[in-house]
Amino acid sequence: MTEQKHRAGFVSLVGRPNAGKSTLTNALVGQKVAITSAKPQTTRHTIRGIVHRPDAQLILVDTPGLHRPRTLLGQRLNDLVADTLSEVDAIGFCLPANEPVGPGDRFIANQLAALRGRPVVAVVTKADLVDRAALAKQLMAVTALGTEVLGEGGWADVVPVSAADGFQVDTVSDVLVSHMPESPPLYPDGELTDEPEAVMVAELVREAALEGVRDELPHSLAVVVEEIVPREGRPEDNPLLDVRVNLYVERPSQKAIIIGRGGSRLREVGSNARRSIEALLGTRIYLDLHVKVAKDWQRDPKQLVKLGF
Numbered sequence: 001m002t003e004q005k006h007r008a009g010f011v012s013l014v015g016r017p018n019a020g021k022s023t024l025t026n027a028l029v030g031q032k033v034a035i036t037s038a039k040p041q042t043t044r045h046t047i048r049g050i051v052h053r054p055d056a057q058l059i060l061v062d063t064p065g066l067h068r069p070r071t072l073l074g075q076r077l078n079d080l081v082a083d084t085l086s087e088v089d090a091i092g093f094c095l096p097a098n099e100p101v102g103p104g105d106r107f108i109a110n111q112l113a114a115l116r117g118r119p120v121v122a123v124v125t126k127a128d129l130v131d132r133a134a135l136a137k138q139l140m141a142v143t144a145l146g147t148e149v150l151g152e153g154g155w156a157d158v159v160p161v162s163a164a165d166g167f168q169v170d171t172v173s174d175v176l177v178s179h180m181p182e183s184p185p186l187y188p189d190g191e192l193t194d195e196p197e198a199v200m201v202a203e204l205v206r207e208a209a210l211e212g213v214r215d216e217l218p219h220s221l222a223v224v225v226e227e228i229v230p231r232e233g234r235p236e237d238n239p240l241l242d243v244r245v246n247l248y249v250e251r252p253s254q255k256a257i258i259i260g261r262g263g264s265r266l267r268e269v270g271s272n273a274r275r276s277i278e279a280l281l282g283t284r285i286y287l288d289l290h291v292k293v294a295k296d297w298q299r300d301p302k303q304l305v306k307l308g309f
C-alpha cells in the first residue's frame with residue numbers, strides 16, 4: 001500500500017478586477033477571510049486564507065485584480081502581485097465564465113507566461129451565471145489562450161467553478177493540492193488567515209462603506225484603523241472595545257456622499273460594519289468612524305505610505 005504524503009504550499013489567485021478571486025478564496029477556506037464587492041479593485045493588498053485538509057494545506061494568496069495601471073495606486077497594486085507571484089508554488093488564474101476572454105486577460109496571461117516553471121491553473125469562475133453550452137465554449141476559449149501564450153502544453157489544468165453555489169469548489173482544491181510540494185502543514189490547525197486583526201477590521205469597514213455607492217467612489221476610499229482599545233471600567237465578563245477608524249476620501253464631495261444626509265449613510269455603514277467586526281472579534285465594540293479628505297491620495301507617494309500602501 002502506498003502511503004499518501006502530506007502536501008502544503010502557496011497558491012496565488014490572480015485575475016482581472018472583479019473576476020471572483022476573493023469570493024473563491026472564501027469558498028475554499030470555508031469562511032470569510034477576504035471582503036468582496038460588485039465593484040472592481042475591492043482587494044488592495046494580498047490576503048492569505050488557509051485551507052486545512054487531512055492530506056494537505058493550501059495557503060491561498062488572494063491578490064488585487066491586475067490591470068493596466070492608470071494611477072500610482074494601480075501601479076503599486078500590480079507590483080504587489082508581481083512580487084507575490086515570484087514566491088508561490090502554483091498560480092490560480094481566474095477568468096469569469098460570463099465575460100469573453102479579452103485584452104485584460106491576455107495582458108495577465110502574458111505576465112504569467114514570463115514566470116516559466118510555475119504551474120498555472122486556469123479557473124473559470126462564476127459558472128452559475130452561464131448555461132452549459134456557454135461554459136463549454138468559455139473553457140475552450142480559455143484553453144486556447146493557454147496554448148497561445150504558453151505553447152503546446154498550455155495551462156496545467158482548466159477548471160470551471162462557482163463559488164456562489166459550491167459547484168466544483170472541492171475540485172479546484174484537489175487540483176491545486178496536486179501541484180503542491182510534499183510538506184508538513186505550514187500553519188497551525190484551525191488558523192484561517194494570518195491577517196492582523198486591525199487589517200481585517202479596516203477591510204470590514206471598507207466593505208460596509210462600499211455597499212451601494214456610485215462607481216467612482218470605491219477607488220477613492222481608504223480605511224485606516226487608528227486604535228482598538230478595551231474600554232476601562234467594564235466588567236470582566238462583558239468587555240467592550242473602542243475601535244477608532246478613519247475613512248479617507250479624495251474630495252469633499254465624496255466625504256458628503258459617505259456621510260449622507262444628516263449622517264444617515266455613515267450611521268448605516270457603522271452599524272453594518274459593527275456587526276461584522278463583533279462577529280470577527282467575538283466581543284462587543286463601540287465603533288467610532290471619522291471621514292477625512294486626503295486630496296488625491298492615490299497619486300501622492302507620501303499619502304500612499306501614510307495609508308499603508
Ligand SMILES: Nc1nc2c(ncn2[C@@H]2O[C@H](COP(=O)(O)OP(=O)(O)OP(=O)(O)O)[C@@H](O)[C@H]2O)c(=O)[nH]1
Binds near residue numbers: 038039043162
Ligand atoms: N454569480 C456569481 N457571482 C460571483 C461568483 N464569484 C464572485 N461573484 C461576484 O462577483 C463580484 C466580484 O467578486 P470578488 O470576489 O470581489 O472579485 P475579485 O476578483 O476579488 O475582485 P477585486 O478584488 O476587485 O480584484 C462580486 O459581486 C461577487 O459576488 C460566483 O461564483 N457566482
Ligand SMILES: [Mg+2]
Binds near residue numbers: 021022035042
Ligand atoms: Mg478581491
